[in-house]
Amino acid sequence: MARASNSTSACKKLHESSINSQIVPISPAYLSSEVIGLTSRPHWPNFFGGPQEPRVSFINFKNFKFHPRLFVHRRTPLIFTNNMATAALPESSLLSLLYRSYPTAISADATELDLAQATPKIFSHYTYTDEEKAAIKQWLDTIHGLTTAFTKSDTNVIETILKQINTHLATHTTLLGVKPSVADIAAYAVLAPLVEKWSIEERTGEKGYHYIVRHVDFVQNGSLFSLRIPDEEKVVIDLDDVRFFPKAADPKEEKERKKKEKAEAQAAARESTVVTGLTKERVHEAPETTQENPAASKREKEKKEKKEKKEKQPRQPKAPAAPAAPPSPSLIDLRVGHILRAINHPNADSLYVSTIDCGDAPGSDNTSLDEATGKTVRTVCSGLNGLVPLEEMQGRKVVVVCNLKPVTMRGIKSAAMVLAASPRVAEGEDSHAGPVELVNPPADAPAGERVFFEGWSVGEPEKQLNPKKKIWETFQPGFTTTDNLEVGFDSTQVPSLASAETAATAATFGKLVTKSGGVCTVKSLKGATVR
Numbered sequence: 464m465a466r467a468s469n470s471t472s473a474c475k476k477l478h479e480s481s482i483n484s485q486i487v488p489i490s491p492a493y494l495s496s497e498v499i500g501l502t503s504r505p506h507w508p509n510f511f512g513g514p515q516e517p518r519v520s521f522i523n524f525k526n527f528k529f530h531p532r533l534f535v536h537r538r539t540p541l542i543f544t545n546n547m548a549t550a551a552l553p554e555s556s557l558l559s560l561l562y563r564s565y566p567t568a569i570s571a572d573a574t575e576l577d578l579a580q581a582t583p584k585i586f587s588h589y590t591y592t593d594e595e596k597a598a599i600k601q602w603l604d605t606i607h608g609l610t611t612a613f614t615k616s617d618t619n620v621i622e623t624i625l626k627q628i629n630t631h632l633a634t635h636t637t638l639l640g641v642k643p644s645v646a647d648i649a650a651y652a653v654l655a656p657l658v659e660k661w662s663i664e665e666r667t668g669e670k671g672y673h674y675i676v677r678h679v680d681f682v683q684n685g686s687l688f689s690l691r692i693p694d695e696e697k698v699v700i701d702l703d704d705v706r707f708f709p710k711a712a713d714p715k716e717e718k719e720r721k722k723k724e725k726a727e728a729q730a731a732a733r734e735s736t737v738v739t740g741l742t743k744e745r746v747h748e749a750p751e752t753t754q755e756n757p758a759a760s761k762r763e764k765e766k767k768e769k770k771e772k773k774e775k776q777p778r779q780p781k782a783p784a785a786p787a788a789p790p791s792p793s794l795i796d797l798r799v800g801h802i803l804r805a806i807n808h809p810n811a812d813s814l815y816v817s818t819i820d821c822g823d824a825p826g827s828d829n830t831s832l833d834e835a836t837g838k839t840v841r842t843v844c845s846g847l848n849g850l851v852p853l854e855e856m857q858g859r860k861v862v863v864v865c866n867l868k869p870v871t872m873r874g875i876k877s878a879a880m881v882l883a884a885s886p887r888v889a890e891g892e893d894s895h896a897g898p899v900e901l902v903n904p905p906a907d908a909p910a911g912e913r914v915f916f917e918g919w920s921v922g923e924p925e926k927q928l929n930p931k932k933k934i935w936e937t938f939q940p941g942f943t944t945t946d947n948l949e950v951g952f953d954s955t956q957v958p959s960l961a962s963a964e965t966a967a968t969a970a971t972f973g974k975l976v977t978k979s980g981g982v983c984t985v986k987s988l989k990g991a992t993v994r
Contacts, residue, residue, distance in 0.1 A: 557652040561585070561645070564691045578603050582644045589642050589835050602638045602646035606653055613653075625672060628654075632674035636681070636809060636875065641818070641842075642834065643687050651682040651690075659698045666700075669707040676700060677874065681809035686853075702810065790959060792916055792938040792952055796924035798822060799977060800843075800863035800879070801910040803836060805856035807848060810873035815856055817843045821865055821879060822911010829869050829878035841865075844877035850899040851883070862902040862914055862950075862975070862983055866927050867935060884944055884991040900988050902950050905981030914983065916952035917973035942993035950975040950983045950993055 561581070562569045568584040579600045583591055591599075605624060612620035628650065631638070638646045658666065658679045666676045680700045682688050801820040808814035823830045823839045833840040843863070847856070862882040869878045882902040885895075904914065928934045941956040951974045954960040975983040985991065 557649055560652065560690065560692070561648065564689065578645050578649060582646075585645060586643050591642070591644075592834065595639055595642065595644075595834070598639060599644045599646045602644075603649055606646065606649050610653055625675065629672045629674045632678050633874070636816070637678075637687075647678070647682050648688065648690070651679055655679050655683065655698050658700075663704055663706060667705045667707060671707065673705075673707075674874070677810050685806065685809060687806055702812065790934065790937065791919050791922060792941070793919045793922045794925050794928065794934050795864060795938065796866035797882075797914040797975075798863055798865050799904045799908040799910055799912045799914060800841075800861045800881070802856055802859050802861060803833060803838070803840065804858070805853060807853065808844060808873060808875065810875075811844075811848075813846050813848050814844050814872060815848050815851075815853065816875055817845060817856060817881070819843050819861070819863060819879065819881075820910040821863055822909070823865075829876075841878040842876065843879045843881060844872040844875055845881045845883075846895070847881070847883065847899060847901075850895075850897045851901060855901070859901075860904050860906065860908065860910075862904055864935070866924055868927060868930055882942075882950075882993055884950070884985045884988045884993045886988060887990065887992050898988070900985045900991075902975070902983050902985060902993060904983050905977055905979075908977045908979065908981055913978045914975060915978075916975055919952065919973055939994055940992075944985050944988055944991045944993065946989050948984050948987065948989065950985060 557578075558569075565585045568587070569581070579596070582596075582599055583589075605627070609621065609624045612624065635641075637643055638650065654675055658672075658676055661672075661676075665671050667673055679698055680702070683690060683692055683697045798821050803818045803820060805815045805817040808816050818833060818840050819842075820833075820836075820838045821830075821841050823841065825832070825839045827839065830839050830841055832838075841863075864880040864882065867880055869876055871877070883899050884902060885897060885899045888896070904912075925934070937959060938952070938957055941953045941960075942950070943953050943956070944950055951972055954971050977983070985993075
């Protein structure tokens with residue numbers, strides 16, 4: 464392949480021909496290279512499954528002034544030659560994508576980028592620990608290893624790395640867990656064209672890379688990254704076309720399983736050693752036991768007499784067990800929660816994923832440390848997408864149910880539930896049609912403050928509601944709103960509390976209040992159901 468003899472006419476032709484409909488801008492600094500190669504076909508190299516080697520024409524851009532309308536296809540090889548050095552597409556495409564998406568963080572003059580140091584610049588509102596910075600570098604090395612394996616057509620290495628990434632993403636929203644990083648974008652630059660070529664079986668079949676596909680869709684569409692990628696350039700992913708649903712892995716359960724297996728192995732080893740030791744000791748001690756020790760014999764005799772005397776005494780009847788407390792909505796752990804942030808669920812259009820401060824102590828079950836704020840938080844999935852605007856889910860106070868059994872919702876474990884009101888509907892009608900309004904605690908109520916219904920505050924909430932006892936299902940029908948837009952509990956809607964015996968000793972309605980006395984309200988829905 465020879466260089467073009469007339470760089471000016473070649474460049475003009477390039478502008479006029481519009482390489483392809485799928486285009487991205489080239490950073491001005493790229494043009495400082497002596498030679499730049501641009502493909503005229505939208506094909507990846509053969510290791511990505513492209514049927515042909517791309518045709519490459521070379522244009523001399525030395526001393527050429529950058530034109531803002533110069534573009535290159537995002538999914539074609541971009542080859543720089545300067546002193547015989549070359550750069551494969553993912554690196555060049557990544558730099559172009561970062562410059563386009565984060566112009567204030569990435570300089571237009573950048574020809575090379577220290578990706579390991581780019582994350583704090585791009586995502587400046589997050590704080591990254593030394594461990595997280597090391598993890599970013601490690602993932603960038605892994606992704607570089609994947610591109611190297613592609614160039615060598617090393618299928619064993621490719622498969623190993625893809626499985627590693629897919630397994631990791633099974634329990635992590637991003638490569639760091641929940642925080643964004645440039646490693647996610649680098650992974651996207653390499654994996655997106657691969658996912659685009661995959662069949663539906665390779666994407667979501669029994670042996671498919673479900674979580675890589677989910678991650679690609681999340682990165683290209685998620686507000687967490689806010690990448691500027693035109694719709695026509697995005698990989699088309701049908702979230703409803705899933706051929707096989709893998710069981711979601713629970714990292715805590717996996718850790719406990721490995722810990723238990725290790726403990727059992729150690730116990731078995733100890734037991735074997737102890738039994739052997741005891742056998743030897745008893746063999747050595749056998750001759751000594753033939754000689755009776757008078758003092759020891761006397762002590763044994765006294766113990767035997769005391770035991771016989773105790774057995775002859777009549778046993779005292781056990782005190783009757785205290786009557787069980789009647790079921791009450793106070794068994795439900797209601798608290799003030801503070802939503803720190805909320806995002807769209809990467810795998811479900813109807814769900815939000817919220818990070819909520821519920822006042823938990825550090826290290827509590829079903830919590831994690833929010834690195835951005837240093838607070839102990841819960842991850843909560845809520846089916847409010849399309850019913851409550853995402854902006855209304857940011858930085859606000861809500862009422863949260865904190866002792867329901869955690870459930871995994873499309874790959875993300877949800878550790879609580881946000882209370883919201885919606886109109887009551889007749890049987891058979893759609894109860895999720897809306898409108899929906901979040902329950903508002905008093906504005907000055909701190910995160911974690913207990914919330915309960917007046918008249919049903921006695922007793923402590925259970926640590927976790929037993930699904931078999933159906934405590935939530937029993938009392939939730941009584942959760943409602945009044946004409947004054949106050950949230951309350953109507954016991955007449957709960958059969959177990961509506962009996963004559965109970966009604967004579969308990970109030971029939973109680974407002975939902977905080978421990979400090981403030982009343983919880985809704986914006987406009989009267990006589991609504993709250994759940």
